Amino acid sequence: MIQRLEPAMSVVMVSLDSYERIRRTMTALKTQTEKSRLEIVIVAPSRAVLNPDEADLREFLCYQVVEVGPIRSTGGAIAAGFQRARAPVVGYAEEHSYPFPTWAEALLLAHEKPWAAVGAAIVNANPGTMISWANLFTDFGPSVHPAIAGVTSHLAWHHGSYKRELLSGYDAEQLQRFLETEGFLHQALQERGYELYFEPAAKSNHVNVSTLGSLIRCEFVGGRLFGAARVRHNQWSMARRLLYVLGSPLIPVLRLRRTLQEVRRAGQFDKLFPRILPGIVTALVAHCFGEIAGYALGAGDAAWQRVPCELNRCEFLRA
16 A cells, blocks of 8 residues: 555545456546545455556555455445545445546535535436436436435435445444445434435446346346345345235336436436336336345345446446
């Protein structure tokens, strides 16, 4: 680890293998107005395989590489980085999401207030297909740019930043579970009396899956993780699990209305509707089937199945 002064914010990144996999996000981070206050924490199977670009990394205040061996869980890898982070604010930058230059500055400014977590706004980085737009709105609806700043009960998963001290009470296993299905970390923080804040001035260009098969696969796996986490976090009885399995077919209907409301709020309805509708319905139905599997059978190997969706996004894109 190269260290100079104390960082204001730690940015965790995860690479399945080499530095090249995260280079585009690193290029975006090098444009940050606050890069001189950032610690970069790269989680990778090994430093040798990562082969970090030292010249790139010297542009930040400090950096470290966290070696974890083969990555079997996105949440586990992120948690390993969070636990090693040194700054009072810690956030995560995806290999397929490229922060705007004032991203870190806006998050740090918001964290001067007592918010436990501050979330960023999402911009579509690959807007050329309806599948991409459908994936964007089904996964991130309320956080899609443009949106209004304010206290909220929902932040986009994997696009948040936290006051590190509030996460220190969770052990490695708890933190891994929370960062796999991040909405339950948000819920846990709110149950402890803390508030979440959405900061639209912190924006990131997000690459969404853009093929039909990829949309179905990633939504199903995400739904299964969500269903299993919901059962575990809320300690559902078998009777309640059965009730939700039977009632799950109603979920896509309820979510469809909310998703289309977000499309309209973001000013994209006239441009995208009705062409976006098949993709949204497909995503919602796939996620619903995943939820049913999670309620009935648990997570299974869904965390491992999700790794390429989150850490190798190029595999899920049109040419």
